Amino acid sequence: MEGGNKNIKVAVIGAGALGLVTLKNLLEEGFDATGFERKSYVGGLWKFTRDDTTSVLPSTIGNISKQRACYTDFPFPDETPSLCASSYIDDYLQSYADHFQLRPRIRFSTAIHAIKHDDDNNKWLIDMSPVGSEASTSTETLAFDKLIIATGSNDKPSMPKIEGVDKFAGHVLHSQAFKDPKDFAGKSVIVVGIGSTAGDTAVSLVGHARKVYLAHRSGAYILPRLKDGRSLDHSLTYNRMAIQKLLQNVAPGMASKMFATFAQKLQDTAFPAIRQHPEWRLFPAPPIHQTFPTITDELVPALESGDIISVPGVRRIIGPNSVELDPTEKDKEPETLDDIDVIVFCTGYINDLGMSLLEPRANPARNTNPEWLALPGSRGKPLARLYRNIFSLDYPDSLAFMGAAAFPTPAFQLYDIASMAVAQIWGVEPHNTSSLPSLAEMNRDVDEKHAWIINFARTGPVYPQLTRQFEWLSWADAAAGTNVETNLGWGLQGWKFYLGNRRLYKLLTGGVYSPHLYRIFDSDKRKKWPGAREAIEHMNQKLEEEHNSKGKNKQT
Template structure:
């Protein structure tokens, strides 16, 4: 079939994990797509670097297994460990770039100076210059029909406002700048936060820092990487997802309670010390409706040994090396009357407080940025933590220019990011396409605004209860929309309709593997549809993955 997308020029800003898959999916649909990256390499934060940019540490272990953390049509190599070090993920992204021949379509070492909209000609004007060049360096202006912002979700650090911080004489940094644990040898370090990054940072300091304090205002679900001898995410199947989807629709509170009970069961089995040591303040934890678990195997043993000391949240700095801690636990009014305590020997404060997902705000004209009119009610809630709340349809499409401006990184729910943004960019490429086949479409602007209003009302309720990610969206509603828009044909073939029954009756063994086996990203490339062709290797990859995992489990059971 003749493709007409070749006349549509698309700019993809960023060549990290989100940008690479977006570029690949647009090229796959025949668009004239170009990627832009200010660094000298692709892969974003997955390449360890001492530069002042966000990157993994050499000791970082992926929280998602390779079986579930890959792209939809490119599995990790067989010899990659299931739960691998960050260097394996970096190698994987380099291989992905090579395999799909993306390098010729990516401009590395290229800084985006500004992005403007030419409304008269319906074009995007992108001013670029060599990365690291002086501000007065002449820029080159490039013209594109479509624009996808894929700058990543971990670019601009979020730093809390702490009274008295200017009086602290020690070193203050965000986790983005934490690169070498050995630089803190002999120091007394206060790590602020309780998420996975805080856990990794505190654990990395063990054996180097003289003292390690971990300050946090709330508890957290602490989950191991392995459960019953296998990666914790291997227990998720399409059937279980379907049950969760049904419960979320008819009994949302029950769905959350079941998920929380399951997570608590795993936590208690792996780390009974959490209940035995209430002074750690790790329990109770905020609802999993609005937060993600902290995945770490090393944190609890380090707390037990005393290598890391759990302390209340940081309230303020009261001296050159002294901090005051707040005993109040988020959501626990009974603790609010406790007296604050102080630590008097702090040399370093490391804020593991996340990032402001600004979607490239500094690059776009303010008049077109989707968070320019952030809901004042949202900003007034402590749960917003001052982060912008963008008005985006399906947490992707600009409401001002839905036919030419999209964002990767503004949607989040408990699923691997590589899979999520593979499907998201597949959907955008279908919607923006002008092929002769059955492309997807967007609703009217009025309908999209109505949907965003409902999304914001939903997330405001979460922000009233406690901290919440502004990009959080309703998982199963989003997946159903993306399945249709991207043309993956998953829900129709594995659902309970006529097509689902036909597939079941004609392919019972495969149906069982797809629905009861590990929930593989390749599922989204196994079916043909009127919008896209399947990946021929999808079935083989799914069968091989499940067979390998079954053999591994049998081998482990024999050893025990």
């Protein structure tokens, strides 16, 4: 299956969850691919470390079940809990690297200093050196035909500018530097933000900090990890996705309203206290179709018990331990807190995506739309010009990014499919059955997508990575050659598959929406995984047995 791909040298920057699957899919298609990682290990942020880098906490629990969070051809072990701690996910990524023999293809402890394009030779020149060495004396430059930057979006912290912060006598830090709640024992801590990281950080401080405040300017949808004893995402099936897609295409306004209604009902059922305590200001929440919900089981009970106190956003610092909060009503004096020892900003990341490593003329965010930046909903983050949130418009045949696309789906699955698509588009005969449209068409597509996301930024915060879920999945399905929509759709091939494989069709469309679905069908493009059907059947059988067992226990 290698064809001419073995003569194409590809550099993959980053060996976290995105870089690993990208490297694996390129090697699978015969590319001469090499990974580069600043750390001494694979897995990126999923390995806890006290080093000055983004990582999970030991207490972090995955927001997505293992059945849906896995890669397309590598399930989690049976003994892994469905909703598992971060250490299990780290173990999974280590096993993935070993299973596909990726470590020998990765240069660890390697710092990338600069990347530029050699136009004369059509190569990417990467300046690098061993971590900890003097770059001026130990830098080497390697040339590659193609480049994929997979450092992700959680690298460079976004710190808001707060008036008077120089007056503060306590400790100010970003959540990236928050490593152990015990470090703040006996302190009064204000956590700034209302996303999942803010919720997890505040909850982790309970029992350690003297006081825990949660400061936020907007509301949020607070959703549980479990519903009726099962992981919330187990209710998602391919059939339900197909119905959502149809509604999105035919009546997008109605689809968004139905999705918001569903989320609201789920929140009200799981956490009725949110409605009973308007002083928490968790509603109204920003539109759920343009932001992600906060996933936590512990935050609302902690608010009810008073272990966490909800307060307005931080307006400014007015003394060594004094914080002035946003006024809750017009012409009303703002509240102040005079006992703050620590401020933890859970305010996300700049969304650099490794673009700053590139020379300016190759940086796809260099000409960020000024209309976007002027809107509060942009939060000052760059909006890169990337086709399908992957391909550079300056060098579409040789420069791509992993981490610049986002919609409500597991990241491991999304970037498995995305990197399969890149491998097919960049491959040469006999695999060059996928291609990019003309540059003019790609620019029109990006312009239209940017207008769409700018419109969202007028009404509230929005992630610059946000893209249309179903449109993107249809494109990726065709580009990667997964044949999912062909075999499970309503066309001739879909009917043939249904009539010839009714039991399997029902399982694939009505069972848990498994990532293995994208490796089950034969294709003249990407590699099929022979174990996909067995893995899907095993997963659904195990879940059914667990559900029946819980039902019997309830009855007794």
